[in-house]
Amino acid sequence: MQKPQGESVNGVHTETETSGKVITCKAAVVLGPGQPFVIEEIQVDPPQKMEVRVKILYTSICHTDLSYWKGESEAYRVYPRILGHEAAGIVESVGEGVVDMRKGDHVIPIFNGECGDCVYCKCDNSNLCERFRVHPLRSVMVNDGKCRFSTKDGKPIFHFLNTSTFTEYTVLHSACVVKIDSKAPLKKMILLSCGVSTGLGAAWNTAKVQAGSSVAIFGLGSVGLAAGEGARTRGASKIIGVDINPNKFIKGKAMGFTDFINPNDSKNPVHEIIQEMTGGGVDYSFECAGNLDVLREAFLSTHEGWGMTVLLGIHPTPRMLPIHPMELFDGRRIIGSVFGDFKGKTQLPHFAQQCMRGEVNLDEFITHELPFEKINEAVQLLAEGKSLRCVLHL
Numbered sequence: 001m002q003k004p005q006g007e008s009v010n011g012v013h014t015e016t017e018t019s020g021k022v023i024t025c026k027a028a029v030v031l032g033p034g035q036p037f038v039i040e041e042i043q044v045d046p047p048q049k050m051e052v053r054v055k056i057l058y059t060s061i062c063h064t065d066l067s068y069w070k071g072e073s074e075a076y077r078v079y080p081r082i083l084g085h086e087a088a089g090i091v092e093s094v095g096e097g098v099v100d101m102r103k104g105d106h107v108i109p110i111f112n113g114e115c116g117d118c119v120y121c122k123c124d125n126s127n128l129c130e131r132f133r134v135h136p137l138r139s140v141m142v143n144d145g146k147c148r149f150s151t152k153d154g155k156p157i158f159h160f161l162n163t164s165t166f167t168e169y170t171v172l173h174s175a176c177v178v179k180i181d182s183k184a185p186l187k188k189m190i191l192l193s194c195g196v197s198t199g200l201g202a203a204w205n206t207a208k209v210q211a212g213s214s215v216a217i218f219g220l221g222s223v224g225l226a227a228g229e230g231a232r233t234r235g236a237s238k239i240i241g242v243d244i245n246p247n248k249f250i251k252g253k254a255m256g257f258t259d260f261i262n263p264n265d266s267k268n269p270v271h272e273i274i275q276e277m278t279g280g281g282v283d284y285s286f287e288c289a290g291n292l293d294v295l296r297e298a299f300l301s302t303h304e305g306w307g308m309t310v311l312l313g314i315h316p317t318p319r320m321l322p323i324h325p326m327e328l329f330d331g332r333r334i335i336g337s338v339f340g341d342f343k344g345k346t347q348l349p350h351f352a353q354q355c356m357r358g359e360v361n362l363d364e365f366i367t368h369e370l371p372f373e374k375i376n377e378a379v380q381l382l383a384e385g386k387s388l389r390c391v392l393h394l
């Protein structure tokens with residue numbers, strides 16, 4: 001394989017070698033719905049105005065990547081494409097106008113960007129940037145509507161969720177790149193890119209879980225376990241884990257969940273069991289399974305009068321909310337949370353510090369590690385519910 005030659009610092013080639021030039025490198029490309037990832041050589045263009053080119057060192061697979069890979073919705077079927085949005089890496093070069101990052105900085109990509117200038121970014125109550133919020137249909141760079149990736153014979157390869165991390169080098173808008181402390185353990189920082197920030201932030205920022213409260217988490221993948229960790233760190237006294245896969249309870253127990261329910265073990269609906277266990281329902285519930293029937297159970301599991309359900313799962317189904325409008329008069333609330341309501345560029349550097357000080361337990365989330373070339377194995381591990389996060393080493 002033809003790679004940029006010459007000296008390198010921390011694995012990043014020096015400016016004279018690659019800055020401003022096309023880089024040839026390896027990427028895992030998806031060519032069709034559910035087709036195995038193909039590791040192939042691609043070309044990565046230099047970053048344009050306000051863009052950053054990043055050398056990815058670690059990446060992992062999240063449930064959302066699986067949904068796009070399978071092409072669960074018509075809109076997801078854009079090929080060839082480079083998926084992936086959880087990662088950590090080092091800045092290789094920056095485009096014109098980028099002043100908050102430079103070559104060698106340690107960074108994590110964020111699919112929910114923060115431009116800092118729009119009405120949303122200027123609003124304290126929202127983390128949805130006008131230009132860089134998640135847009136499932138977007139598959140090109142915002143600047144010029146073009147791809148920075150191409151095949152060796154010059155055909156475009158499409159982008160994904162503002163990030164595309166299943167590649168040795170990627171190009172992102174600087175609004176979607178967060179600089180973190182170079183002393184932070186880069187491998188663990190991938191978790192802040194999506195899963196852990198999403199779940200934990202939902203408990204901290206969206207629900208604002210109070211000390212002594214009760215919580216039910218539906219779906220104990222990385223997102224659900226992170227929501228549990230958010231509740232634990234805020235002092236919740238009861239954390240109930242609900243999952244149809246009882247193997248998930250082992251991890252939940254290690255992370256401080258206090259009770260577990262397998263819906264398949266009882267004829268009664270889960271919300272009845274939870275109402276009985278808690279004297280009327282939990283204060284907060286989190287839907288982290290991506291299933292509408294589960295959402296309804298989560299909604300009814302909260303206490304009348306003040307209960308709050310936070311929706312985290314992605315629901316590709318065309319079905320509408322399974323809630324009658326009059327049920328909202330019972331005082332239960334329901335709200336969605338994107339990226340844990342974190343404003344990525346503003347708040348993640350501080351969150352990384354909290355993780356470094358051990359205030360948040362990241363250790364349990366990484367269950368497997370594999371070389372990047374074995375990405376198809378990592379996909380299977382997640383799809384079969386055997387892994388939380390499998391870190392791929394590039």
Ligand code: APR
Nearest residue numbers: 063064219220221222223243244245288289290312313314
């Ligand atoms: N009831 C309870 N738990 C369920 C059910 C159900 N009917 N169906 C699935 N689950 C559990 C699975 O067994 C699994 O443990 O939900 C969990 C989902 O975990 P992962 O597949 O690891 O997904 P994760 O990465 O945590 O994401 C969860 O959030 O970001 C979204 O798209 C993502 O919808 C997904 C959700």
Ligand code: ZN
Nearest residue numbers: 062064194195
């Ligand atoms: Zn994700």
